Amino acid sequence: MKKQTNHLDNSPGHLKISSGIIFLISYFFLLLFLPACTVEKPKETPAQQDKLIVVGFSQVGSESDWREGNTKSMLEALSVENGYRLIFDDAQQKQEKQITAIRNFINQGVDYIVLAPTTEQGWDTVLAEAKTAGIPVIIVDRQIEVSDPELFTCWVGSNFLSEGEIAVNWMDHNLPENIRIVHLQGNIGSSAQIGRTEGLAKGMQAHPGWELVFQAPGDFVQAKGQELVQSLLADGTDFDVIYSENDNMAYGAIEALKEKGIQPGKDITIISFDASRDALRLILEGEINLDVECNPKHGPRVRALIEQIERGETPRKYTYVAETFFDASSVTEEIISQRGY
Numbered sequence: 001m002k003k004q005t006n007h008l009d010n011s012p013g014h015l016k017i018s019s020g021i022i023f024l025i026s027y028f029f030l031l032l033f034l035p036a037c038t039v040e041k042p043k044e045t046p047a048q049q050d051k052l053i054v055v056g057f058s059q060v061g062s063e064s065d066w067r068e069g070n071t072k073s074m075l076e077a078l079s080v081e082n083g084y085r086l087i088f089d090d091a092q093q094k095q096e097k098q099i100t101a102i103r104n105f106i107n108q109g110v111d112y113i114v115l116a117p118t119t120e121q122g123w124d125t126v127l128a129e130a131k132t133a134g135i136p137v138i139i140v141d142r143q144i145e146v147s148d149p150e151l152f153t154c155w156v157g158s159n160f161l162s163e164g165e166i167a168v169n170w171m172d173h174n175l176p177e178n179i180r181i182v183h184l185q186g187n188i189g190s191s192a193q194i195g196r197t198e199g200l201a202k203g204m205q206a207h208p209g210w211e212l213v214f215q216a217p218g219d220f221v222q223a224k225g226q227e228l229v230q231s232l233l234a235d236g237t238d239f240d241v242i243y244s245e246n247d248n249m250a251y252g253a254i255e256a257l258k259e260k261g262i263q264p265g266k267d268i269t270i271i272s273f274d275a276s277r278d279a280l281r282l283i284l285e286g287e288i289n290l291d292v293e294c295n296p297k298h299g300p301r302v303r304a305l306i307e308q309i310e311r312g313e314t315p316r317k318y319t320y321v322a323e324t325f326f327d328a329s330s331v332t333e334e335i336i337s338q339r340g341y
């Protein structure tokens with residue numbers, strides 16, 4: 001009689017079939033879970049995924065026309081068309097926001113960090129973190145002071161002390177011996193403020209007839225420049241010259257003077273820095289007397305530095321940009337039309 005099999009049967013033949021099924025089921029589950037058990041491959045950086053060079057750019061803020069020109073230059077130079085993915089962060093003139101941005105860039109595994117620093121001090125810790133992560137750091141515009149020069153790869157920007165000295169030299173040649181000076185400073189601790197303030201301080205030492213009647217920070221912002229000069233005029237402070245550490249504060253100062261019927265450029269000499277397009281126009285119109293150039297077009301310069309590093313070369317540690325100055329004798333419509341910021 002043919003042996004009947006049922007699922008309770010535990011004869012050797014049945015056992016053989018059951019173990020085959022168990023093997024197949026186990027194999028199926030093994031296949032299902034195998035990927036989870038394998039060693040995970042290191043994640044590809046965004047640059048490896050799409051072949052773009054990823055740059056995290058921590059920008060000071062948007063406090064001035066100069067700054068906007070600088071941002072534009074960086075965005076244009078480090079564009080997708082040029083082979084870059086730029087992660088842009090605006091720190092609203094706050095160093096703590098820049099530190100957070102740099103930490104975010106490190107977490108995202110960017111290929112380069114570009115930092116336009118608010119102030120010179122306070123970067124050691126976060127830049128040591130970038131160094132540990134193996135990310136090259138390029139400093140642009142203002143400088144930083146760190147205990148270990150290896151914490152950044154290189155810097156490109158302006159010689160702010162030289163800008164201050166250019167202004168003092170012009171004042172020496174164009175103004176009377178005795179003058180009362182109002183000094184509007186940029187944000188304290190930034191290279192642009194330190195250099196331009198030091199330039200004026202040296203000028204004061206060399207000119208006993210120069211009197212500093214007022215000095216205060218306006219943080220490179222137009223509204224603050226205006227408020228400072230409004231309060232000075234309300235106090236009845238007498239002065240002959242406004243030495244404004246950037247164009248936007250100068251615009252504010254000019255507004256404040258005009259509100260009181262005082263003619264900027266004639267009743268009061270206006271010295272400014274940046275030489276942006278609108279300021280050059282004000283020179284033509286006679287409202288600004290001297291504007292020392294500060295060139296914000298650093299995008300192509302930063303790109304050239306990255307390209308050097310990509311080729312395995314070591315870029316020069318410090319690159320100073322050549323700059324000039326403008327007054328009524330040198331500014332022209334053609335120069336204004338070519339300014340670009």
Ligand code: AHR
Nearest residue numbers: 064066067192220246294
């Ligand atoms: O660091 C450059 C300075 O910063 C520019 O003179 C000023 O306009 C800007 O905000």
